[in-house]
Amino acid sequence: MAYKGFPEILVSAYLPKSSGHTERLLINKDTGALVIPPEVGKITGFFLKVRVPGHGLDVVIVRKDVGTNGGGYHMEQIAEVEPGHVWRTTSPIEVVVDQNTGLRYTPWHKKFSNRVDIFIVRPGEEIFLWQAGVVVRGNPGQETYHLIDEELWRGYVVLNQATGLWTGVPADPSYGSFESRRPIFSYEPFRRALLRSSGGLAPRVLAEEEINPPLGLPPEGCYRSNWWILFMGQRGQGMGVDWQGNPVQLAGNEILDLDDLKDPKLRHAPIPANKVIMPDADGVIRLPRGKDVRSLGIRAGYNPKRKDGPKYPQGIYWA
Numbered sequence: 001m002a003y004k005g006f007p008e009i010l011v012s013a014y015l016p017k018s019s020g021h022t023e024r025l026l027i028n029k030d031t032g033a034l035v036i037p038p039e040v041g042k043i044t045g046f047f048l049k050v051r052v053p054g055h056g057l058d059v060v061i062v063r064k065d066v067g068t069n070g071g072g073y074h075m076e077q078i079a080e081v082e083p084g085h086v087w088r089t090t091s092p093i094e095v096v097v098d099q100n101t102g103l104r105y106t107p108w109h110k111k112f113s114n115r116v117d118i119f120i121v122r123p124g125e126e127i128f129l130w131q132a133g134v135v136v137r138g139n140p141g142q143e144t145y146h147l148i149d150e151e152l153w154r155g156y157v158v159l160n161q162a163t164g165l166w167t168g169v170p171a172d173p174s175y176g177s178f179e180s181r182r183p184i185f186s187y188e189p190f191r192r193a194l195l196r197s198s199g200g201l202a203p204r205v206l207a208e209e210e211i212n213p214p215l216g217l218p219p220e221g222c223y224r225s226n227w228w229i230l231f232m233g234q235r236g237q238g239m240g241v242d243w244q245g246n247p248v249q250l251a252g253n254e255i256l257d258l259d260d261l262k263d264p265k266l267r268h269a270p271i272p273a274n275k276v277i278m279p280d281a282d283g284v285i286r287l288p289r290g291k292d293v294r295s296l297g298i299r300a301g302y303n304p305k306r307k308d309g310p311k312y313p314q315g316i317y318w319a
Contacts, residue, residue, distance in 0.1 A: 001149055003130050003151070005120075008052070009057070009120070011051075011147065011149065014047045015046065018044075019043075024049070025147075031144065032283040032284075033144040033145060033146055034046075044094070044095055045094050046106075046145070047090075047092055048093070048132065049087070050086070050088075050116065051085065052085055053085070058120065058196060060184075060193055061075070062117050062118075062190075063077070063111075063112060065111045066110060067113075073117065073184050077089060089116065094106065103234070104136050105135070105136050106135055106136055108231045108232045109232075113133070114133040114135065115131050116133065117129060117131055118130040119190060125156050126155075126197075127157055127194075128153070128154050130150070131149065131231070132150075134147055135148060135230070135231060146284075149282075154171045154172075155178065156169045157169075157198075158201065158203075159203040159204070160203065160206050161206070165185075166201065168181065168182075168211075169206065169210050173213035176226070179211075215241065218243050219292070222242075222293065223240045224290065225290065225291045225292075233253060235251075236286070240287075248298070254295070254312070255285055256271065257276060258273065258276055261273065275318045276318070277317060291318075292318075293317060293318055293319055294319045295313030296314060296315030300312065
């Protein structure tokens, strides 16, 4: 798999050696799923390899401690196989079972999550954040495994004159704030890459809306996506706000598809086919920041004990 913005950066998936298959896994061009050799038994996990050609592209490969609020970036269990060119995870992306549904998935919210974070630093303080990892789709009898990717953030690093701190400024409001990635500024390899690209950052005054682009509120009856993570669950998850500013949980498994429109139960609420949120060419559902959706209903969120917690729209489609 290659990064669309930097096609020279390649990410590959491998099975543990105990599987008996040590070659790079191929991707089925029709389904986007990793091709698992028939002789391989139960899948327990995956390793990732990142390859960068040696022509001066400044790349930092890290993992984020997603299991800790505000967790930092680290290179634990990532080995530099060829210095400056090839990195490989040394612990597998685990495949575990959800105790409530029985479905298998790759955990996202932990120190060693189901992805790696790849920062690219270019001259002029321009930075890119690309993420790549493995998710499980389907039911226990028909599982498929997918190596997926996302350009999660793009923008610039500016020395904020008001605070004296390096600050990420998104290239477009749809990328949102860089604040949740701020710990990367404390990661020494990234600091060195940034200084190499800048030659010294000149400070300037930043407006708050440059750093944290306002999301605004959607029209009445709608929900506006704030952020969306591909690697949560089987079809992605995120958070948004309703027309009154209340938080809502957005889940990929609640997004309607074309087959859902055939359900007789929807006759009372007909939905045009062009309002269905279709997967992109790689089969991935994406709800970019700032996009508005509607739903057929809403219930309490994931934790029923939190009556004041975010609500959970069901039957999601474009507004």
